[in-house]
Amino acid sequence: MSYRITETCNGCGACVKLCPVGAITGEKKNIHLIDSLLCIECGACGRICPTAAVKDSFGIVCERIKRSAWEKPQFDLKTCMPCGICIETCPVNCLAPAEPVSGRELHSHPFLKEDKRCIGCGFCASECPVRAVRMSRSFLAE
Amino acid sequence: MNRGYMGKILWVDLTVKEFREEAIPDEIxxxxxxGTGLAAWLLxxxxxxxxxPLGPENILAFVSGLLTGTDSLFTGRWMVAGKSPLTGGWGDANCGGNLSPAIKRCGFDGIFFTGVSEKPVYLLINHGRPELRDAGHLWGKDTAExxxxxxxxxxxHARVAAIGPAGENLSLISGICNDRGRIAARSGLGAVMGSKRLKALVLNGKKRIPVYQRAEVQRLSRQCNKWVQLQPPFISGPMAAYVGTLMRVLPTQMAMEGMVYKILLKKWGTVSMNQMSVEIGDAPVMNWKGSNVDWGIGKSxxxxxxxxxxREKVKYHCYSCPLGCGGVCATKGPYGDVHKPEYESVLALGGLCMNGDLESIFTMNEMLNRAGxxxxxxxxxxxxxxECYEQGILTREDLDGLDLTWGNAAAMITLVGKMIRREGVGDLLADGSVQAARKIGKGAEAYTMHAGGQELPMHDGRNDPGFNVHYSVEATPGRHTIGAQLYYEMFQLWKRVRGLPRPPxxxxxxxxxxxxxEKAVMAAACSKFMNVANGAGLCMFGLFLGAARIPTFEWLNAATGWRKAPEEYMAIGARIQTLKQNFNIKHGIDPRSFRAVDRVxxxxxxxxxxxxxxAMDIEKMRSDYWHQCGWNPKTGHPQGE
Known part of the structure; x- marks a missing residue:
């Protein structure tokens, strides 16, 4: 399964820059192409596309969302084990282990180290076995 | 179909620098x-x-586990396999860290190397695109650098596995490192990598790992995690030694409950057993001739x-591990922050040599990890x-002037450095004790504590004969990570597998x-179960929780969509065990030659x-084990398959 780019693509190249696995190719101002063998279905291309030219694996046209409104992970440290699954699964490596909190057992919990790199894919949340990661836009209110 | 595995492997021919993907059929x-099951079949x-083993024909396999990346827990182990230059037969080693998911996220269940490169190279896989790059500038650097x-x-952000100078120098006791000091150490496979002039693997992949029922795997993980997080306060470190003393003086013992060991591991890591093991009689002392009397509570x-x-600054968790038995420790030595040494390392460089100098143990552990x-x-x-020095077999002159008396930490550090660099007497010892004894002669063989050519780990089979059985019967001899009577008690397999005995x-x-x-049934069950675990990428410490608390078989079914009973998985484990035994026989090994040495x-x-x-009748124990495996009880040769 893979995302797909349709004829409405204007070749702006925004998706190429964002794709974390280098699956999108194409010349400027020409229709781009997603390599289905490389695509990991993170959806970043669909969220960034200004012409709604990306369809997801089910053939549904992806909706453009302003990047500043993309969901980002929030961590419930009381539930977190921590096992590192979220850090490893992040396609853009924007999560990292934090410094341990002094006075407690010295486990290193994950945090969003590089929030500007986060593409809001939600893999970290969907792969956390104990549901300690939640995707949220609540940071907008902060 | 989503089955937890990636369904293909990558072949890398280092001689002609070619790559080939091979699809692996579902039935395999x-x-x-x-994991090692797949590697055993292919090899x-x-x-x-x-x-x-050090020629171009040998195959060096880096494999991930079937459950790795499926959101199951304790499934971050990667394995390396090949023909061992140390034992001459099947070789494998197992390691944690973060490499295992990286193999699968590059799209492969395993990466298999053949041939020999003319010049040092490393493999880079960048989002599914493999290439071999020049590693001339890295040759000679340690694993951390x-x-x-x-x-x-x-x-x-890539994941790396590399050899250090030991592997480059073809030391037969060298391994392969990742995560700045985790090491797949046993079987001498670092030398195989060195012989291929393959310095490292650099993996940068983000592929999704397909799972049949991810939600079910996660539900099982949540249940398992509840047991892991159950952590009552425990006694102090020095007091733990006295628990060992109590266990020693009592004529009876209780079947070990793995939850107790889990609590120790979560608090301290494997070093929790340092003193307790000596007290119980589990840790060998003074090259296996000493005891707790020689290295008692005061000395240890x-x-x-x-x-x-x-000294621990932060706990270290391998991928998908909720326990975190590892740690990063501060040292006063030249290396600064280092991985916390494991129990095996502390005792091998400590009690086995009568060395109680903690700083020297940290130093040597880090030297060896960096050297691979x-x-x-x-x-x-x-x-x-x-012991050779004590017996006069090796003189001070032979040892380049080192006064290698028991517990001389400074001399040990110097000697370890020489072994890493193959310098002077270090060259003699760099291939392990058995090879050294052959060169020394003068009866030095009597002081090599090994099985099948591999030095024995820090668990004394005179305390738990189950260790001696597995040291002597496994295709990879002299290994403590497969079975023992203690392990059988902690695995609690009888709670899931029909027909297995419950110990009193x-x-x-x-x-x-x-x-x-009954002992033979228990030992064979351990072997089969650990083959399943090494196929799944499971960590043994997780398995110590007990089969009713860590859902090995249930995870496998949920990840693959299979509907296999635990007994069917045990049959898979038996099949892998037979495959490895046949591998050894094919390569000219007499299984009887793997028996642990007399002193042990x-x-x-x-x-x-x-x-x-x-003492024990190890020959009968071995024969009973072979019989339980369905093999010839006199020769250890599998019959049929």
């Missing part, structure tokens, strides 16, 4: 799982008899668990040299030494200490 995974099929350089070059106090905890040399075999080889809750210690059918099996028995008077 159903027959052998992934059995493709590696010709008589292949030189290599890893840091390659991660930076790859943009800061310096390596008590709290001494390590005091096995701490167990290195410690065993130093202890061998110490309390029993007289003499019972352990009786060679009966209590011939003669010790005359003092925790294991005083203990």
């Amino acid at each position: 995974y159903e027959k052998y799982l992934s 059995s099929e493709r590696l010709p008899a008589g292949a030189d 290599t890893e840091e350089y390659l991660i930076a070059e790859a943009g800061g 106090l310096s390596v008590n668990p709290d001494a390590f905890k005091a 040399m096995d701490t167990i075999s290195a410690g065993g080889t130093v202890a061998f040299a110490m 809750l309390v029993y007289h210690k003499d019972r352990k030494y009786v060679a009966d059918e 099996v209590g011939r003669p028995p010790q005359n003092r200490g925790a294991n005083k008077g203990r």
